[in-house]
Amino acid sequence: MSETNTGRRTRSVTAEAMAERRQSILQHTLQVISRQGVEGCSFAELSEASGFSIGMIQHYFRHRERLIGAAVEYQIEESLAEWQRIYDQGSNAMERLHDLLTFSIQGDTPFEEAWGFWLQIYSAAHKNSEIRESVAAVWTSWRGLFVRALEEGVEEKLLQPAIDINEVATLLLATIDGLAIQSLNGVHSLSPAAMIETLHRFAAREFGIDAEEFILTKRSKLVDAH
Incomplete structure (x- = not known):
């Protein structure tokens, strides 16, 4: 292998390692925010949680505001x-x-960690315009997926909502946020599984379909698939 090719490969591996290190810092930042909130996410706290030195974190993100925004x-x-x-x-x-x-409610990340992050971000949004804009953007994209699916359901005659599907989508997101945040704040003791079933039943009523069929038919398919 030529010296030029060797040099290129070395630089490529180094760039990959740097990208992985940056990603690891961001992932630990999310965990710290979930536990301590945005205000509690300092370079010192992140260094203790991640094992990276404060100097290393500063090398990638320079200042705390840039780190929070990137996370x-x-x-x-x-x-x-x-x-x-x-x-x-x-x-x-x-x-x-x-x-x-x-x-x-239940993705790859445990409920408390995933929603702990969003609860802290929601809380910080009213004080930070950049975070507020990010929250608004992700909410709009999330809602858009529901609207698209609802439009398909109406076209396919699979559901018959009594109100406009845009209102249905808004109500679904409000219910999701409310159940999750109430759970984290100890307002109710519903497990993630119970919250999911509550969401399915609520959604089925809004869709104008049978709740049991909406829940059990899909579950049986998932069981059969495994």
Whole structure:
């Protein structure tokens, strides 16, 4: 291998390692925000949680505001990619709606950690215009997936909502946020599984379909698939 090619390969591996280190810092930042909130996410706290030195963290993000902004954007991009993947996997509108509702409470990340992050971000949004804009953007994208699935369901004659589907989508997101935040704040003791079933029943009534069929038909398909 020529010296030039060796040099290029070395630089490529180094760039990959740097990208992985940056991603690791952001992932630990999300965890710290979930536990301590935005105000409690300092370089010192992050260094203790991640094992990276404060100097290393500053090398990648320079100041705390840039770190927080990058962490929020990272989580939004990851979430939107996962939501889109779940949407695309459904074979029809009802499967998409069922799976989107399920994932809103129970995804790959444990409920307390995932929603702990969003609760802290929601809380910080009214004081920080950049975070507020990010929250508004992700809410709009999330709502858009529900609207698309609802439109498909109406076209396919799989559901018959009594109100405009845009209102239905807004109500679904409000219910998701409310149940999750109330749970984290100890207002009710519903488990994630119980919250998912509550969402499914509420959604079925708004869709104008049988709640038991909406829940059990999809679950039986998932069981058969495994």
